[in-house]
């Protein structure tokens with residue numbers, strides 16, 4: 452099988468996974484204290500760089516069981532009797548590490564981890580996904596088979612159908628125009644709009660509205676606050692009403708998302724995970740280094756829970772640290788399977804032909820010097836570029852691949868969030884034809900907008916993420932290609948869509 456050998460090769464060679472006895476694999480250790488301590492690029496505010504919990508704490512956290520899950524249908528597309536049938540199902544575990552031997556087993560198991568929710572009852576509710584109004588209000592795309600493919604029903608107790616949240620699936624899967632689902636592609640579930648919807652519904656039924664407001668504000672500070680920055684960019688949210696907070700979330704379009712350590716005022720573009728194994732840095736600010744496959748496992752462990760245990764300078768997010776027995780985590784085998792699955796992802800078939808226009812566009816691409824940064828075959832040189840306003844510390848030049856040249860895009864994400872390393876990485880340009888929002892915060896919706904010089908003006912209306920209450924703003928920087936004549940721009944874009 453071609454797919455298997457290719458994946459095995461990439462993951463084993465490029466990522467340095469260790470094969471083990473008997474043809475099977477042994478999962479690398481996720482929480483190796485030394486590897487964790489050197490995992491990240493320091494923050495621009497060096498003293499505030501995150502420190503993560505120690506391995507003895509991490510491994511005292513119990514592993515979360517993964518249950519069998521079932522598709523969620525739009526109310527008008529649910530097969531007759533489905534709901535009653537779900538009620539009659541026994542809980543069943545979907546994860547069994549003892550059965551994993553061949554590459555295919557690991558990869559298939561990794562997809563189960565990818566799809567599995569990590570928590571219940573917070574971001575999505577069964578009543579919502581069974582209500583037509585929710586689909587309308589949030590604008591949720593449906594797959595061809597009538598499913599809402601970004602989450603799944605889980606039965607942990609017979610007769611009690613639940614819907615979970617936080618699965619990789621909810622942000623990293625894309626419904627294509629033909630209704631097919633591409634896992635790993637930048638998601639188009641409007642997760643933050645769903646949050647806004649949920650927040651408004653909760654506020655409307657809150658028994659103690661004052662208390663609810665206070666808890667919601669506290670949540671923002673806990674998730675996103677960066678008090679070492681003066682002023683803390685999230686402080687503004689502490690004076691907001693529920694409606695204003697909901698509006699902040701609602702302003703985040705599909706393809707862009709808040710995430711742990713990224714404020715909803717400065718969200719990030721959801722990256723393409725197809726091809727992720729070959730990137731040297733993860734996150735737009737290059738925060739996490741990917742030295743081998745274990746670093747990808749560490750990344751997933753951090754963003755799916757462990758980040759809440761971090762300490763930023765003097766700020767311990769949870770003080771005191773909770774009892775580890777009350778938390779949950781992935782096992783090392785689950786994380787290894789997940790990482791192998793991510794490495795196995797391949798793009799959908801590209802419908803864009805390499806025609807005359809694309810061939811001319813390729814010439815423009817090389818002539819204009821794009822390849823110096825977006826170097827084939829990955830279409831990135833895997834380097835970091837300093838954001839405007841950041842002076843590269845001398846020691847970084849020896850430790851990281853830093854490009855002397857800045858591209859001048861908005862420095863907000865790189866300087867004013869908990870992921871603010873001061874850098875933006877050079878993103879890969881593969882998969883542009885299916886990806887959606889561009890630029891680190893997804894400020895423009897399409898390639899045509901990215902190469903439109905008008906975007907650099909203050910009176911520009913961004914076609915992607917704009918921000919709540921913002922009518923116009925510039926999407927500055929990265930002026931490469933902006934001055935090309937219209938015909939060459941079209942050719943360049945045609946070429947980019949073939950990658």
Ligand code: HEC
Nearest residue numbers: 617618619622708709710719720721722733734735751755
């Ligand atoms: C709430 C939405 C959400 C969920 C859930 C989520 N991600 Fe992400 N993911 C994002 C966003 C947004 C980014 C971009 C963060 C940044 O650039 O700072 C990202 C970045 C990444 C990256 C970095 C890729 C790169 O090239 O920079 C990886 C790897 C990743 N996610 C894997 C996962 C995995 C695996 C899971 C499940 C275990 C997961 N994510 C769950 C939204 C999500």
Ligand code: HEC
Nearest residue numbers: 819820821824836856860875876877878889890891931932
């Ligand atoms: C000096 C290095 C450099 C050069 C030269 C360069 N780019 Fe980029 N490119 C970047 C960086 C860095 C980003 C990310 C900027 C950000 O998001 O803030 C980027 C982003 C992009 C994006 C958006 C991708 C995404 O996922 O958001 C596209 C498309 C792109 N470049 C195409 C080009 C083309 C075409 C050229 C030549 C006309 C070019 N670039 C020249 C560094 C460069």
